[in-house]
Amino acid sequence: MSLESGSGAKCWLSRGALAVAVVVAVVAHMPLPTELLPQPNASLSCQKSQMKALETDGCPVKMSHHQSESNCIAIRVWIKDEDLNQAPTIRIVSARKEILQPVIKYKRTKKKWRMKKGTNEIRVWCHDIAAQHGPRVNNTETLWELVYDCVEAEPRHPVIVSYIAQSQRCSATSLHPDAVPSFNLSLDLASKSINVTLKSDQKVHARWCYKRSAHHCVQGSHSNLITIDPTHLRSTLLKIPYMLPCVCVQVYYIHEDPPRKTVCPLQTTPLLEVEDVWLSSELTVYESSLTLSTECPARYFPISSSLCWRIQQNLCIPVANSTLQTQQQGPDLVYNTSLVDKHPRMCVKFSLQNSHNISCPFLPDMSLWHVSLEATPHALIVRVNSSVQAVFSAQLCVQNEKGCESSGPVRSVQAKEATESQIRVPLDSVAMQACIQVWRTSPALIGQRILCPRYRRERLAVRALAVLILLLLLAFFAIFMHSLVKKGATDWLYIQRPVLLVCSSELSSHISATRALASLLRGDLGTTVHMALCAPSSQGQAGPGTGIADLGPLPWLYGQWEAVQEARGKVLIVWSPDGNRTFGEWRRRTRGGEDEVCDAGGRGKLLEDDEDLELQKSPSAIIQPVLEAALDRLEVALQKCKGGSAAFVYFGGLGHRGNIPKVFRDVPRFCIPRDLGGLIRELKGLTRTKGTFGWHCWPRLVSKWVSTWLVRKLARRLRTQLPPEQR
Template sequence: MSSVFGPACAMLLLLCALASNAAMGQYDKMSSRSGGTRPNFTVSIDPPTLSLAVYVNVTTEVNVRVRLCYGQREEICSEHEPRVQELVTKESPSINLSFPILLPCLCVQVYYAAHDAVRTTVCPFKTLALDGKDVWRTSYLTEFEKSLKWQSRCPHKPAAALCWRNQKIPTDCLAIANSTLLADSNTNNPVIMNYNISHVDKHPNICVKLSLNSSSHAYCIFKEDLTKWHAEVVPASQHLQVYIRSPVPASFSAQLCVIQGQECVTWGAVHSVSKDGTHNKELHLPFIHLQPELCVQVWQTDPLLYSWRLFCPFSSHERWGLVAVATAIVVTSGAILTYLSYHAARRRLSAWQLRYRPVLLVCSSEQTDQLSAVCALASILQGDLCSSVHMAHLASRGGGVADLGPLPWLYGQCETVLAAGGRVLVVWSPEGNSAYQAWCGPTAEETGERQIENDQRGKEKSEGEGHHMEGSDRSMEPSGVTTSVLRAALAYLRGMLHGYGQSHGFALVGFEGLCCSQDIPKELKELPLYQLPCDFRALVQELHYCQADTRWRFWHRLFSTMQAYRVADKLAHKLQLHMPAAQA
């Protein structure tokens, strides 16, 4: 039996092998036939819109697959999301693809939707200028104990160096000379770069700056707990004192430098302290001239650690901070001192019996608007400022104008008010200007001189001659009480101007809309003029009176000014309501 089945089994195995070889040959031919052809297509790019279009040139209906990828090496193109898009030529022979970031290694692959189809890869952005910002946004840096791994989408080889981050300006990283890191490119993956940091001082302000063409980016990845020694710089007289604390014995060096642009230029000699058993060390760095951006570089020399640490005790930012703090202290102290002085002066001034000067109002017109404004002013001065107001229209019986006559009454009131330090306010108007022009003739001048002489002889005699002159004036220009009192005031004022050369205590008052500067005679323009209500604040301050001690005269003047500002605006508004324009 064994002799019969042996040849039969051998024959069966031979037939199976021949059938398998025939089938394998047929599969290889189909695969080669289907995968050997490539679709004919064109690619058009639009970099500003971050998009491209693929157009397939076919005459029959076929299914084509299109995808974006990153060309990392010649035979490898990594995936891009979305991975694959189907293109049915029956519906449309073209397709638009968009991408978020434009990189030089961005490619497009086009192939038939068949098993093991040959893929055609086109990279249309190789000739475009490299944008470093897109490279940094699509890459990342990983820290290990002795190395840094930088990985990106495209096969780039940036140079790495150390820099010092300025805490006052986070975007500013000062370059550290002779701190280039050794790079080891991964032969298995060209998009990965390894940098050796085994001898780098891992301080939080020490960063790794990667540079590619004209673009660079700083990675500050070191943690606070990685640093092994600490230093402090204290300014002193003509030198800087550096205090260093290290948990292990080590040697350190320090040198002055001046910040210029993106680097700190060394200045002066290098000062070192050797390794010994102590953990606390000191360095003395003298300087001759203090420069605005003078700093100190401190680094460990044994065991050697690359990079230095920067200390700038005289930086402009810190100086401005000190100036701001000092200014705040001075302003706060000044405000407190002013507040305390004000209240002390106010308590002192409260004992001085502050009051307002007495006022004699002389009206120059009998017009209704003028009399209404004068009465409103008299009411405010007497009611709100508690000032003693004298006025012909307000004179009481037994001592008024009708009993004494205009000239004696006016002279008596002027002497009383001026002796008390008061003011004679002549309310001027166009009618007053006309009366003044008529009064200033030759007869009026002689009459004024006689009135002054009579006033000097005595009150009783001047009263008799005053009645006589009043009668002569009335015969020249008949008028009422207002014109008579005005003439008497002008005669008194002219006597002071001619006799003493000054007019202390006299002032002119005009109301807006009722009097202008053209209505004032040339001879009276040297008198103070208060145009109400806009000059009411100055008038209130002028009437404020206090018999203060000469030692406190400044505080009295300051307090009176503040009080005048406080009440003048309110009273000016009140006076405005009584003006004819407001009533209209």
């Protein structure tokens, strides 16, 4: 039995030793919760601070990078004495989570902290040796400083410290040195741009924004996200429309949800472009207030405001004692206008650093009363219409650099609702050119309306100035039209279609007048003129053998007629009393009998000199055959209803309308120079057509001006060609 018992005991002992060994081995190989412990090189302590009070009312947490450990962030927390008695909590979120609980320890121990088993809570002893000899009393001036000099930080992950105490709750954030890119900024105020130069070697995004709060930077409407690739270019240029103090630059890596580094280079720079503040601001009108919204928070701009009365576009007279009450409402400035006279010409003058911006935000339907002014030789009559019963006052004032200086006594009237009331303000010799200011006295409204009457002298000056301007305009218009007509207006009436001139008389006066007409058409209207008297041979023609001497009168006339018709030109037959004799002879010769011939009966009969009589006795070998050929072609054209390509022309004093045969009554006829304007329109094709309302006004007007000038010009030329009795 003893042997068996001994052997059993030995067996039990060996089994127990084996189990203990297994447990020890398992425990030895189990990973210890080192992530719940402070860093091996970390120092965690709590002691009384030398500071008597916090410098600011902000969060009493300060974070900084460790001096020797690049991946550590040092944390300092200042705790009020009364908060320490209530067991405050400090939560740290980084690569791991830790909870620090500062606790007062009345006995000095070597250990400065102790971890609670199974948790990530660490109790930090704050030794108070002075309180172990008696009851502890809270001291409001005592601060405790908790120092945790190494909290592990990883790239791209921020370290967040939350402080939870009875008096306040807050948090602070810090980033690993490599979590945000490193870069430099350079300002160019002249071009309104910021140059960003990257120091890091990874791609980043860059943009500019308006910093509205500590953690809120709003992207501007003209801001674009720019990617900087250091392998190609390390810098980029950001264009800023408004150089404001809250303009910041954000640079961050391109991976998902990265921390952003924000730098505000203009925050400490004096505001240089005040105009940018006005351009980037927006004014909103409410019933009893105005809200000025700026891109930057209102604390950046101490903008003051007052009222002024706009008399002219660039003249706004300041209203005395009219500064508006201002208060900040978030990032905006709110101005109280509940007691302001809201008239469309009552404006608000905003001022900042000797710069002003005037805005007239009130609408016509916001005004509660209306005023008009009547000027008499000895007084100003003010008429007031009010939608409510009120007292109104009026007083003379004289304009100066500071505004409208009051002059004379104040006169008031009790105005009834919806009833017109009058205030009579006498004028003296000193105030003959004064204005008048009107305001509502009771219930009082801020702001005086300033009315300046137009006195008689001023009205006369205005009228004289208006007459002078009108005369200058008329003179300028006349000079312009004269130069236009004389130098270049005929370009508008240039006749591109050719004209064939056919003479009907061998009289030297008739031929000279015809040549004067041809010269006017050719020289002043740019017309291509064909005339038998000017084309005896092929010299100067389009080619050899095309002159009238080369072809003969009839072939030359037929060829010219066809060419003019193809070019949609006109054939002008210059008629005279001699044309009737030629027409009669041609009709008797072609038809074997006498046809109708107009007898002038003494009308338009001309005194002929010996040279003309001699020419009549020996008909020209050119004029008569060309005329007969032209009459033949015209008659054929009339039979084919194509007589619109020809017209008759006769000169006043050398013929008259009755000289033209009745058989050609449907052919247009013009008396020169009287009907020169109509002839020009006929040659240019501006004639009335059936179904059209009429010529265009502008061509007709120019034609009238040009033809008037040309008529005078031609009349002067013809005056030397006409007989003395007909001049």
